[in-house]
Amino acid sequence: MAQGWLGLEGRAVIVTGGASGIGNHIVTxxxxxxxxxxxxxxxxxxxxxxxxxxxxxxxxxxxxxVQAMADAVVAQYGKIDALVNVAGINLPRLLVDVRGExxxxxxxxxxxxxxxxINVRGMVYCAQACVRQMLKQGGGVIVxxxxxxxxxxxxxxxxxxxxxSARDALIRSWAKELGPYHIRVVGIAPxxxxxxxxxxxxxxxxxxxxxxxxxxxxxxxxxxxxxxxREGKLxxxxxxxxxxxxxxSSYITGTTINISGGKSRG
Numbered sequence: 470m471a472q473g474w475l476g477l478e479g480r481a482v483i484v485t486g487g488a489s490g491i492g493n494h495i496v497t498x499x500x501x502x503x504x505x506x507x508x509x510x511x512x513x514x515x516x517x518x519x520x521x522x523x524x525x526x527x528x529x530x531x532x533x534x535v536q537a538m539a540d541a542v543v544a545q546y547g548k549i550d551a552l553v554n555v556a557g558i559n560l561p562r563l564l565v566d567v568r569g570e571x572x573x574x575x576x577x578x579x580x581x582x583x584x585x586x587i588n589v590r591g592m593v594y595c596a597q598a599c600v601r602q603m604l605k606q607g608g609g610v611i612v613x614x615x616x617x618x619x620x621x622x623x624x625x626x627x628x629x630x631x632x633x634s635a636r637d638a639l640i641r642s643w644a645k646e647l648g649p650y651h652i653r654v655v656g657i658a659p660x661x662x663x664x665x666x667x668x669x670x671x672x673x674x675x676x677x678x679x680x681x682x683x684x685x686x687x688x689x690x691x692x693x694x695x696x697x698x699r700e701g702k703l704x705x706x707x708x709x710x711x712x713x714x715x716x717x718s719s720y721i722t723g724t725t726i727n728i729s730g731g732k733s734r735g
Contacts, residue, residue: 475715478503481546482714483538485509485529485595486556487522490665491614491706495553496522498707499714505546509538509595510556529556529591539598551610551714552599557588559629561675574678581628588632592639600643600652608651610714613640617660617729625679633658637725644723653722655713660729661691662701696731 482499486492487508499506500521513524523545527538542549560583566575596611603609618626619633637656644654670684677684692698709728712718 473503475502475711475717477711477715480504480550480714481507481542481548482551482553483507483509483525483542483549483595483599484522484553484555485527485591486614487553488512488519488524490555491659491662491703492553492555493520494703494707495555495710496520498704498711502711504711504714507542507545515541529595530586532594532597535591535594535598539602543602548606549599549602549609550606551612552595553612553614553710553714554592554595555614556591556595557614557632558584559626559672560584561625561672561679562628563625563679564627571678574675576628584628584632585635588629589635589639592636596639596643596654600647603652604650609653611640611643611647611652611654612710612713613637613654613656613725615640615656615658615725617658617727617732619658619725620727621733625676640725641723648722653719655718655721655723656725657706657709657713658725658727658729659701659706660727660732661695662706663703665703691730694732695729699730701728701730 482504484492484496484506487496488510496506496508497520506522508522508524509527511528513526515526517524525538525541528534560580562574562576562580566572613636615636616633618630619637623630640654640656673684677687691700
């Protein structure tokens with residue numbers, strides 16, 4: 470995406486989970502648009518530079534770590550213009566393992582708590598730390614990464630879907646709270662996307678079992694379920710995120726935008 474039209478030059482934008490997957494594509498898109506993206510991730514060291522971005526080590530489930538991350542960004546750039554909260558985890562789990570063959574793929578305290586801690590609690594901590602700074606500045610943007618599953622549900626991914634429904638609810642509520650302070654809050658809900666490199670064999674095995682298929686049968690003829698006939702591109706999510714943190718989307722708040730090629734239950 471070329472610099473100029475979005476007016477993102479010099480904007481400090483934190484991307485949690487920005488070291489890989491969708492988050493990394495958002496980082497590179499923001500950098501190309503002239504912004505100052507910040508990778509906030511467990512896998513980076515504070516002060517390092519990567520993909521045109523400043524790095525800050527951050528555990529989104531630890532409030533102190535999150536506040537230290539926000540403080541480091543302010544120390545580096547003097548402000549936080551936007552937060553794109555991408556950090557999340559998906560552990561495919563059944564409510565009940567009906568076949569009784571793989572009890573480890575049944576929801577338990579560990580898998581449930583891990584998804585809600587990272588996906589929901591982490592989003593709350595990051596938004597709190599950034600909004601405190603945005604209030605001092607007189608405005609900003611919060612973007613929460615959600616998922617089509619939060620609206621549609623997903624077989625074998627009920628808890629993950631629930632975390633995304635929670636994210637959507639937070640987005641709607643925070644937009645009402647923060648609008649008077651010139652802080653916009655919006656969401657992005659990707660559908661079926663091209664592989665990110667984060668899908669491990671263990672993830673695919675779990676997903677296949679929860680859906681009652683073999684791993685090799687997970688692929689789908691997308692022409693049957695997506696009106697546009699293909700999976701989404703990660704750069705398309707990056708472009709949407711860049712637009713939403715820019716002033717070009719200045720009247721968009723309190724909503725989560727599906728980016729799913731038209732896929733729905735209907």
